[in-house]
Structure formats: C-alpha cells, structure tokens
Amino acid sequence: MNLDKQRAYWRANKALIRNLLIVWALVSLVFGILLVQPLNAIKLGSLPLGFWVAQQGSIYVFVALIFIYAIQMDKLDRKYGIREPMKTPEQREIK
Numbered sequence: 001m002n003l004d005k006q007r008a009y010w011r012a013n014k015a016l017i018r019n020l021l022i023v024w025a026l027v028s029l030v031f032g033i034l035l036v037q038p039l040n041a042i043k044l045g046s047l048p049l050g051f052w053v054a055q056q057g058s059i060y061v062f063v064a065l066i067f068i069y070a071i072q073m074d075k076l077d078r079k080y081g082i083r084e085p086m087k088t089p090e091q092r093e094i095k
Contacts, residue, residue, distance in 0.1 A: 009080045016072050020065050028058040 031039065032054040039050030077083065 005080060009076065009082070012076055013073070016069065016076070020069055024062060024065055027053070027061045032058045 031050075036050035036054055039053060040048035042049040044052045
C-alpha cells in the first residue's frame with residue numbers, strides 16, 4: 001500500500017473513531033447526566049426516561065457502537081484492500 005493510501009486509510013479510521021466517541025459521549029454524558037432532569041419528564045413504561053438512559057440506554061448504545069465500529073472497519077478494510085493472511089489449520093494450533 002502506498003503512502004497516500006495509508007494516510008487516507010488512517011484518516012478514515014480516526015474519523016470513524018472520533019464520530020463514534022462523540023455519539024458515546026453525547027449519550028452517556030449529555031443525556032445520561034446533564035439532561036437527566038428534562039428527560040425524566042418523559043416516561044418509558046413506568047420509568048423516567050432520564051433514569052433509563054443513565055442506567056440502561058447508554059449501555060445499549062455502547063454495545064451498538066461496538067458492532068457499528070466492527071462493521072464499518074470491515075468495509076474500510078475491504079475498500080483499502082487490507083486483509084489478514086489466511087492461516088492453515090496447522091498454523092492456527094498453539095504450540
């Protein structure tokens with residue numbers, strides 16, 4: 001891979017990480033802590049929405065972000081032709 005392609009790959013990789021961290025911070029810090037009182041005015045079943053976001057919602061979003069990162073990195077790797085070499089069964093064995 002030439003230098004320009006490497007730089008473009010890492011630029012895209014860093015942009016993806018930055019964007020996912022922004023979403024994570026927004027959900028966990030802003031919605032889970034700073035806006036918890038206004039969100040508590042909305043009910044999700046019998047629980048206030050602010051409480052639910054702080055306790056459960058941020059965890060669900062974090063797990064979803066892990067899957068989104070894995071899928072997007074797979075697409076990025078394919079786009080730039082980055083692959084791990086295939087290993088034979090003998091190479092996979094731990095000795």
